[in-house]
Amino acid sequence: KAGVTQTPRYLIKTRGQQVTLSCSPISGHRSVSWYQQTPGQGLQFLFEYFSETQRNKGNFPGRFSGRQFSNSRSEMNVSTLELGDSALYLCASSFKMDTNTEAFFGQGTRLTVV
Amino acid sequence: LAKTTQPISMDSYEGQEVNITCSHNNIATNDYITWYQQFPSQGPRFIIQGYKTKVTNEVASLFIPADRKSSTLSLPRVSLSDTAVYYCLVAYNTDKLIFGTGTRLQVFP
Numbered sequence A: 001k002a003g004v005t006q007t008p009r010y011l012i013k014t015r016g017q018q019v020t021l022s023c024s025p026i027s028g029h030r031s032v033s034w035y036q037q038t039p040g041q042g043l044q045f046l047f048e049y050f051s052e053t054q055r056n057k058g059n060f061p062g063r064f065s066g067r068q069f070s071n072s073r074s075e076m077n078v079s080t081l082e083l084g085d086s087a088l089y090l091c092a093s094s095f096k097m098d099t100n101t102e103a104f105f106g107q108g109t110r111l112t113v114v
Numbered sequence B: 001l002a003k004t005t006q007p008i009s010m011d012s013y014e015g016q017e018v019n020i021t022c023s024h025n026n027i028a029t030n031d032y033i034t035w036y037q038q039f040p041s042q043g044p045r046f047i048i049q050g051y052k053t054k055v056t057n058e059v060a061s062l063f064i065p066a067d068r069k070s071s072t073l074s075l076p077r078v079s080l081s082d083t084a085v086y087y088c089l090v091a092y093n094t095d096k097l098i099f100g101t102g103t104r105l106q107v108f109p
Helices: none
Strands: A005-007 A010-013 A019-024 A031-038 A042-050 A053-057 A064-068 A074-078 A087-094 A109-113 B009-013 B018-023 B033-038 B045-050 B053-056 B061-064 B070-075 B084-092 B096-099 B103-108
Touching: A005 A087, A010 A019, A019 A087, A019 A109, A031 A074, A042 A064, A042 B096, A053 A064, A074 A087, B009 B018, B018 B084, B018 B103, B033 B061, B033 B070, B045 B053, B045 B061, B045 B070, B070 B084
Parallel strands: A010 A109, B009 B103
Antiparallel strands: A005 A019, A019 A074, A031 A042, A031 A087, A042 A053, A064 A074, A087 A109, B018 B070, B033 B045, B033 B084, B053 B061, B061 B070, B084 B096, B084 B103
């Protein structure tokens, strides 16, 4: 079956702009979580959605937001982009919202803010 | 303050066993430890998950002592294709998912 699909794979934006990233989970998976990966900070948890509701949230400013649709697809939005937002954004899906459930990651969206 | 730490890097040779340790002092009682492997330009890939004592699957073993303040990923007989970054993931109080700092494993022929 198809894996987790993230679009676009690469993105270049200017400071102050906003960006929307998309994640299509594995069919049947209802939990989607987002992570930011940078060389300096490593992998950091952004938030998790289950059944269209945000269930958990990491320590990121309000400029970072997301949502999940009824088909479990999820979008992540970053407003007023800063240079420090340049990172690889990863999405992971799992069958249920449970830290003890195996999560499958997409290949990520590499965002560059100039 | 919840923190998950790992050695920055490790070197090994093909055919050797590699053990990577992750420290997680404030792990919650009911939370599991999960290990992921990541190759360049790819998302992390699940390796193994455990709660206590020992778990083994076809690619790795995971050892967790009774106090659960650390865990050790064991890769038997590594090959060149095991060269990657390995992360442990711990959930603190189930609402704070924290990845370890990552261990870059380099396997030499």
